[in-house]
Structures are given as structure tokens and as C-alpha cells.
Amino acid sequence: MSHEKFRPQYHFSPRKNWINDPNGLCYFNGEYHLFYQYHPHSKVWGPMHWGHAVSTDLIQWEHLPVALYPDELGQIFSGSVVVDHLNTSGLQVDQRKVMVAIFTHHKEGHETQSIAYSRDEGRTWEKYHLNPVLDNPGLKDFRDPKVFWNETHWVMSLACGDHIRFYRSEDLLNWTYLSSFGHEYGAHGGVWECPDLIRFQTDAGEKWVLIVSINPGGPNGGSAIQYFTGSFDGKMFKPDQSKEVVKWADYGRDFYAAVTWSNLAEPLWIGWMNNWQYANEGPTHPFRGSMSIPRKLYLKEVEGKTMLVQKPIEVTPLLKERTESECICLKPEHAFSRVIQRQSSFQATIKSGFVAFDLSIKGEGEQLTINFNPFKQCLKVDRTGLKLVQFSKEFASVDSMSVKYVNDFHLFIDECSIEIFINQGTKVMTELFYMNGDSFTLEWKANKTELQAKYRLEEISSIYEP
Ligand code: FRU
Numbered sequence: 001m002s003h004e005k006f007r008p009q010y011h012f013s014p015r016k017n018w019i020n021d022p023n024g025l026c027y028f029n030g031e032y033h034l035f036y037q038y039h040p041h042s043k044v045w046g047p048m049h050w051g052h053a054v055s056t057d058l059i060q061w062e063h064l065p066v067a068l069y070p071d072e073l074g075q076i077f078s079g080s081v082v083v084d085h086l087n088t089s090g091l092q093v094d095q096r097k098v099m100v101a102i103f104t105h106h107k108e109g110h111e112t113q114s115i116a117y118s119r120d121e122g123r124t125w126e127k128y129h130l131n132p133v134l135d136n137p138g139l140k141d142f143r144d145p146k147v148f149w150n151e152t153h154w155v156m157s158l159a160c161g162d163h164i165r166f167y168r169s170e171d172l173l174n175w176t177y178l179s180s181f182g183h184e185y186g187a188h189g190g191v192w193e194c195p196d197l198i199r200f201q202t203d204a205g206e207k208w209v210l211i212v213s214i215n216p217g218g219p220n221g222g223s224a225i226q227y228f229t230g231s232f233d234g235k236m237f238k239p240d241q242s243k244e245v246v247k248w249a250d251y252g253r254d255f256y257a258a259v260t261w262s263n264l265a266e267p268l269w270i271g272w273m274n275n276w277q278y279a280n281e282g283p284t285h286p287f288r289g290s291m292s293i294p295r296k297l298y299l300k301e302v303e304g305k306t307m308l309v310q311k312p313i314e315v316t317p318l319l320k321e322r323t324e325s326e327c328i329c330l331k332p333e334h335a336f337s338r339v340i341q342r343q344s345s346f347q348a349t350i351k352s353g354f355v356a357f358d359l360s361i362k363g364e365g366e367q368l369t370i371n372f373n374p375f376k377q378c379l380k381v382d383r384t385g386l387k388l389v390q391f392s393k394e395f396a397s398v399d400s401m402s403v404k405y406v407n408d409f410h411l412f413i414d415e416c417s418i419e420i421f422i423n424q425g426t427k428v429m430t431e432l433f434y435m436n437g438d439s440f441t442l443e444w445k446a447n448k449t450e451l452q453a454k455y456r457l458e459e460i461s462s463i464y465e466p
Pocket of ligand 1: 077
């Protein structure tokens with residue numbers, strides 16, 4: 001498994017076949033559960049199951065048997081898992097707390113919400129005998145329930161085409177409608193999916209963020225995640241941004257359907273590293289699809305706006321001995337160049353954030369280039385210099401985001417993906433790239449004026465190594 005071509009070595013990927021969204025993220029008794037949309041019999045999307053893995057450190061994953069199979073009510077689409085600490089559902093029979101999965105049943109285009117429960121820490125699952133627990137009121141899209149405990153009761157966020165609906169329940173079994181949000185807000189270039197309503201404690205008090213995946217209609221085409229900041233009074237979500245403002249969590253093409261772990265004190269999420277535009281065609285075998293690096297979430301005031309900040313988890317246990325750390329001065333005519341492993345992290349702090357630069361990951365006659373242009377206030381990732389792009393006409397692209405300065409960046413490279421965190425994670429881009437070769441060459445050069453920086457290059461080892 002470890003030596004297969006394009007197999008991520010420190011990101012989660014299934015042993016074989018197709019995956020998409022992370023589902024049922026829940027922390028319980030020392031384990032992080034990761035369920036995911038899974039087609040156990042094929043490398044393309046098909047009848048959806050929930051695959052399952054657990055981890056104690058978010059790095060090493062133990063693969064577990066499929067948790068939920070399609071049944072007479074349909075396929076098992078995305079959803080969430082909670083721990084019913086107070087036994088509100090009455091499904092607990094001994095001292096062991098029950099985990100409850102709330103998911104979408106999808107049958108011939110008809111979507112309803114159902115539940116399943118586990119009395120053995122997620123190892124086996126029983127579907128509730130009175131499913132569905134929330135019927136469809138006549139909507140074409142009615143899916144991806146994300147449930148959290150709101151002090152005295154449960155609240156569900158649900159994706160309904162062009163808006164999010166909120167429901168309330170005392171027992172996870174009966175749900176009543178609370179409110180809707182979104183018709184007039186945010187991006188609407190595609191269908192809204194996979195919502196998550198997250199509470200943040202900030203110095204200024206409580207703040208809420210509503211996460212909404214959208215497909216297509218992302219800033220660089222296809223799938224992407226937008227978010228809204230505001231307040232939630234237990235019934236309604238009120239945004240603190242004007243209707244036209246769109247906030248994107250990640251400007252890359254390959255970060256979708258991310259949601260947070262439940263039952264954790266601090267928000268932590270993971271996303272599917274792919275884009276529906278070409279997800280079914282990716283050149284990997286015998287698996288197709290992987291997850292991003294898990295990222296902690298924070299809020300930060302930037303120029304009067306509340307912004308989501310993402311900080312990747314530490315991969316310390318995987319860091320190899322080879323680490324370089326130095327101050328450098330890059331002249332326009334002289335590139336900084338290093339042979340790097342296919343699993344590497346490269347971070348830099350730049351003295352003046354307003355210097356133009358190109359940073360390329362090179363292979364044999366091909367490259368992926370990151371370009372920062374402070375005059376245009378733009379950071380671009382260019383995949384058009386890659387050879388392996390013909391599997392989909394959508395793949396080769398130049399993707400951009402507005403960035404005024406680059407004071408620091410942190411890149412995570414793993415086999416066929418790069419995650420780019422700019423300015424302490426205030427701007428993020430996640431991109432896939434399929435390049436051949438045993439290693440890559442990282443080339444960094446200043447354009448026009450000199451660039452002074454301190455960098456750190458780390459080799460990351462494989463989770464499959466003994
Ligand atoms: C998002 C999504 C969800 C749905 C699932 C189906 O990628 O389309 O809305 O539940 O995937 O696999």
C-alpha cells in the first residue's frame with residue numbers, strides 16, 4: 001500500500017476504491033473517528049456507504065469495517081455523529097455512552113434524515129427502527145445534517161439547495177423546524193452542501209461561523225467552501241457581513257465538504273482533497289480520494305472583518321532528522337534550490353512581505369508554480385506546467401486568490417497534494433498535482449527586488465513505515 005503511485009504518505013486515504021466527504025467526525029474516549037463517503041466496490045462514485053477509521057493522534061489511522069450500508073431507504077449520504085452524553089435519545093442501555101449518527105438517506109433523488117447508533121464506541125452500528133426521523137418537506141436537496149448540542153437541546157444544520165435550514169430536537173428522534181438562512185447571502189453559483197454551525201469563544205465574546213460547501217461556483221471553479229460569520233440566538237443565524245460579501249475558507253481547487261469534529265472543546269476540521277469537476281477521473285490506483293491535513297480553526301479580525309484562520313496540526317512524530325533552518329537572501333538572478341522529498345514541509349518568514357516571488361515544485365520537465373505579485377495583490381498556483389493533466393480538461397488551471405502581502409507561508413507537500421497556508425493561515429489554498437519522479441526540486445526566486453527570509457525545510461516520514 002505504501003509504495004503505490006501517488007499514495008499520500010501522511011494524509012488519510014482509503015486502502016482501495018472511492019471516497020468523498022468526511023462524515024461523522026467525532027472525538028470519543030481518546031479516539032478521533034473519521035467516517036467518510038465510500039464506494040467499497042469501485043473507484044468511481046456509486047452507492048454510498050460510510051467507511052470508517054479511527055486515530056488517537058490524527059496522523060496514524062486504523063482502518064475499520066464499513067459502518068453503514070445502503071438499505072431500503074436508500075444510500076447513506078453525508079452526516080454527523082454525536083455522543084449522547086445525557087442519554088436524551090434513550091438508546092443507552094448500560095453505562096456506556098451511545099454514539100448517534102445522523103445522516104441522509106438518499107433514494108432516487110428523495111432525501112430524508114435518519115439515525116443509527118453504536119453502543120460499542122463506533123465499532124458496530126444499528127439503524128434506528130423508525131427511520132427516517134426527519135421527512136422531506138418537498139425539497140429536491142435536503143441533506144448533510146450536522147448536529148451539535150446547544151446547552152439544553154440538539155441543533156441540526158441542513159443543506160437545502162440554496163439555503164441552510166436549522167432544526168431543533170430534545171432527543172435526536174423528533175425534529176422541529178427553527179429557521180432558514182442564505183437565500184440572499186453569499187455565493188450561489190451551485191448547490192449548497194455540508195453545512196456546519198460552529199461556536200467560537202473570542203476575546204470579544206461568542207461568535208458563530210456557518211460553514212457551507214458549494215458545488216460548483218467556487219472562486220477558481222467547481223467545488224469550494226464559503227463561510228459566514230455572525231451570531232446564533234438558538235433559533236436564527238444572523239450574519240455580521242453584508243449580502244454581497246463572500247468569504248472563502250480555501251481558495252484552492254481541492255478542499256471540499258470539510259466539517260468539524262464533534263465532542264471537542266476547540267474547532268478542528270478536515271476536508272476532502274478533491275473537486276467534483278474531476279474527482280471521478282483522478283489518476284490514482286487502487287484508491288481514489290484522500291483527506292486534507294486536519295486543521296485547527298480560529299477567528300481573527302483582519303481589516304475590520306472577522307476571518308477564519310486555519311492552522312494545520314503538528315506532524316512532529318513524523319518529522320525526520322533532516323531539517324534545515326537558515327536565513328537567506330534571494331537575488332532576482334539567483335534561485336534558491338533544494339532537492340526535496342515527495343513528503344516535505346517548507347515554511348518561511350519573509351522580512352518584507354511585499355516582494356514578488358516564484359516558488360516552483362519541479363520534476364522532469366514539468367512544474368507546479370506559486371507566484372506572488374504584490375503589485376496585483378495576487379497569489380497564483382499554476383498547474384498548466386504539469387504533464388499529467390489530460391485525465392480531465394478541467395484540471396490544468398491557474399488558480400488565484402487576492403493576497404496583499406506574504407509575511408510568511410507554510411507548505412505541506414505529500415505525493416500529489418500541496419496545502420499552502422499564507423500569513424499564519426489567514427489565506428489557504430489546497431491543490432492536487434500529479435508529478436512523476438522519486439523526489440522534487442523546490443526552487444524559490446525573488447522577482448525584481450531582493451528577498452530576505454528565514455526558512456525551515458522538513459522531511460516528513462510515512463505513516464506506513466514501521
Ligand atoms: C458533497 C455531497 C453531499 C452528499 C454526498 C454524496 O460532496 O454531494 O452533499 O451527501 O456528497 O456522496
